[in-house]
Amino acid sequence: MNRFVAYACLALSMSLVGSYVALSKPLVAALPVFLLAWLRFGIGGLAMLRWFKKPAMERPMSSQTRRLLFLESFLGNFLFSICMLYGVSLTSAVAAGVIMASIPAAVALMSWLFLRERIGAPVWAAVACAVLGIGLFSLSKSELLAPVSIGLEANLLPKISWWSSPWLGNLLLVGAVLCEAAYAVIGKKLTGVLSPKRITALINLWGFALVTPLGLWMAWSFDFAAVAPASWWLLLFYSLAASVWTVWLWMTGLKTIPANQAGVFTVMLPLSAAAVGVVVLGETLSVTQVGAFAIALAGVVLATLPQRGREKPARAAPPH
DSSP, rough: OOOHHHHHHHHHHHHHHHHHHHHHHHHHHHHHHHHEEEEEEEHHHHHHHGGGOTTTTTTOOOHHHHHHHHHHHHIIIIIHHHHHHEEEEESOHHHHHHHHHTTTHHHHHHHHSSSOOOOOOOHHHHHHHHHHHHHHHHOOOOSSSGGGGGGOOOOSSSSSSGGGGGHHHHHHHHHHHHHHHHHHHHHHTTTTTTTHHHHHHHHHHHHHHHHHHHHHHHTOOOGGGOOOEEEEEEHHHHHHIIIIIIIHHHHHHHSSOOOOOHHHHHHHHHHHHHHHHTTTTTOOHHHHHHHHHHHHHHHHHTTSSSOOOOOOOSSSSOOO
């Protein structure tokens, strides 16, 4: 695949993530978190029924590949969602934004450590721009990232002050960063043995299996009739975007691009979320925020510059 097409897939994937994060605020308010996740995986699985079939030219999956598929879904879908949603609900918007800004750096470090990818000066500069840009943007915001607390009426965390402290929220967000970095690194390993479509379908199936017990528990006493019709249409878009389109685009890009470069494209998430906020939700951006986004975009440009030499093939064991 042409490298620029791969870059476009990565950028579009993260842009879609940012758009559905911004537009899914009403969903988080209308549906409990685990019920929302269960419905998302279920709808996504129905949309990908044809992708489950093993292509004729594909080799049988090894036990290592099966383990990687489970880890990809457990870390990238299940655990990441829990850490992010509960973390944001317990800490400030500024702290959350600054911590999540470290994702490109975490991806670069993990790709070097576990995939033995060479990281040149332009990629390190791109990572620095990404972290600086998103961190500066987060420091310039005072409002909450999302009203997720409304959708946590079935919160599994005990209702005691110790569990409600900001430090726990920050710790959960650090966990979300590590999960997202592992998602990129494991995804790179998987693209060497499976097609992007098969990876997308199989990790969605694992996600559905993991969240089904909690989803059924939430659904048992939930009043589905109270959900507005518009929310169901939004749920359909959210499910297809989160479970199908973004994952397939990301895996398609990863098949060609090293994980350390791909990680820089995570800056498109807050950029697109902010764009949706301005265009759709009527929010405004300050001069500082525009400058922060310019720095982050400069990182994306640096990440697409030709690199000297070729990255080493992945040889090390995947993260556990």
